[in-house]
Amino acid sequence: MTTAATTAALQLAPRLRGDVIVPGHPGYDAARAIDNRSHQSRPAAVVRCADSADVAATVRFAAAEGLPLAIRAGGHSAAGFSSVQAGVVADLRGINHVRVDAERRLVAIGGGALAGQVDRATHPFGLATTTATVSTVGVAGFALGGGISYLTRKHGLAVDNLAGADVVLADGSLARAGEGGDEDLLWALRGGGGNVGVVTELRMRLHPVSVVTGGPMLFPLERAERLVRLYRDWMPQQADDIYAFLALLTIPPDEAFPEELRLRPVCALIWCNTAPEDQSNAALATFRRRRRRRGQIRPPHRAAIRGPARCRRSPVRAVRPIQPHTAMPEPPVPPRRHRRPSRQQRHGMAVARRGVRPDVRGHRPRARLRRRPAGLVRRLPGRPAALRDARLLRQLPDG
Numbered sequence: 001m002t003t004a005a006t007t008a009a010l011q012l013a014p015r016l017r018g019d020v021i022v023p024g025h026p027g028y029d030a031a032r033a034i035d036n037r038s039h040q041s042r043p044a045a046v047v048r049c050a051d052s053a054d055v056a057a058t059v060r061f062a063a064a065e066g067l068p069l070a071i072r073a074g075g076h077s078a079a080g081f082s083s084v085q086a087g088v089v090a091d092l093r094g095i096n097h098v099r100v101d102a103e104r105r106l107v108a109i110g111g112g113a114l115a116g117q118v119d120r121a122t123h124p125f126g127l128a129t130t131t132a133t134v135s136t137v138g139v140a141g142f143a144l145g146g147g148i149s150y151l152t153r154k155h156g157l158a159v160d161n162l163a164g165a166d167v168v169l170a171d172g173s174l175a176r177a178g179e180g181g182d183e184d185l186l187w188a189l190r191g192g193g194g195n196v197g198v199v200t201e202l203r204m205r206l207h208p209v210s211v212v213t214g215g216p217m218l219f220p221l222e223r224a225e226r227l228v229r230l231y232r233d234w235m236p237q238q239a240d241d242i243y244a245f246l247a248l249l250t251i252p253p254d255e256a257f258p259e260e261l262r263l264r265p266v267c268a269l270i271w272c273n274t275a276p277e278d279q280s281n282a283a284l285a286t287f288r289r290r291r292r293r294r295g296q297i298r299p300p301h302r303a304a305i306r307g308p309a310r311c312r313r314s315p316v317r318a319v320r321p322i323q324p325h326t327a328m329p330e331p332p333v334p335p336r337r338h339r340r341p342s343r344q345q346r347h348g349m350a351v352a353r354r355g356v357r358p359d360v361r362g363h364r365p366r367a368r369l370r371r372r373p374a375g376l377v378r379r380l381p382g383r384p385a386a387l388r389d390a391r392l393l394r395q396l397p398d399g
Contacts, residue, residue, distance in 0.1 A: 005065060073092045213275075
């Protein structure tokens with residue numbers, strides 16, 4: 001980090017509505033922190049942008065000084081792209097407006113808005129869009145990266161629902177993508193891979209959502225092979241409004257879960273069904289019935305899900321939580337640390353269908369299995385050959 005860059009950044013402050021945070025400021029460490037704490041970049045300045053004019057000034061400043069620029073909203077980039085070493089971070093969290101147009105079924109989302117903020121705004125209208133499955137993820141980065149949502153099987157990827165955007169280009173000018181603006185720019189945003197510009201507002205399509213049946217089913221880890229096979233064969237046959245992803249995870253040490261389950265590695269199905277209640281119950285019974293035949297079911301742990309108050313996101317008028325069954329073996333040695341989950345999901349259906357508006361992604365495989373491997377896979381008892389040979393999961397080193 002150079003003193004010159006920090007000094008120059010302070011000279012930028014009078015031209016902004018927002019604040020400039022530099023090393024030595026009491027809030028510097030909090031301002032530079034991102035979700036993945038393995039990345040500890042120390043930027044020359046963090047600019048807390050209050051509007052598009054602040055973003056434009058920050059872009060021009062970084063270009064003039066020859067400094068790398070990172071864009072931060074939710075800060076959930078696993079690769080650490082939400083910050084940068086010895087450069088400038090444009091923090092968009094102050095641009096977090098959410099405006100719902102229920103008549104046109106569109107929502108205008110500020111470049112720094114989080115998924116939970118969007119869900120809360122669309123909730124009263126009985127509408128939802130394809131936001132992230134974690135409420136603290138920034139919608140802009142999520143959507144522009146593709147975006148697999150709880151509603152993806154029925155309504156496609158988040159980027160498929162992008163109708164327009166306001167973008168600050170590399171020269172600091174403001175452009176409007178789509179909706180009568182630059183259609184080529186919108187085409188680039190819908191799968192172009194990044195570095196097109198800084199999106200200060202997205203406009204996304206909304207869909208009616210009335211009731212969701214959602215929550216986790218937890219299974220002993222030694223049943224992972226059987227569960228993956230069943231999930232792989234069963235999910236592609238279901239309607240678009242039946243959705244679950246399969247995860248190998250360690251139950252977090254949270255009061256929402258019974259104490260005897262915390263920090264245990266388990267196999268889980270995380271459900272979010274928008275189908276009618278009878279269809280949703282039939283889908284859940286497929287996995288419950290298989291377990292009952294084994295005679296290993298204990299009474300469900302009702303504390304594991306406590307309805308909408310415990311849900312990370314609630315884009316619907318009512319949520320019917322699943323009361324997950326848990327039949328756990330004797331606890332293994334607790335893992336050294338809480339590991340990131342390995343997540344498997346079938347996302348065919350709407351994802352595989354090309355929309356009326358072309359985009360940069362030319363190939364859409366049907367019902368492809370999304371792989372998000374993690375170190376937890378190594379803890380599978382015996383590392384079942386079916387998982388390894390089918391390459392449904394793959395091993396990554398710890399860390």
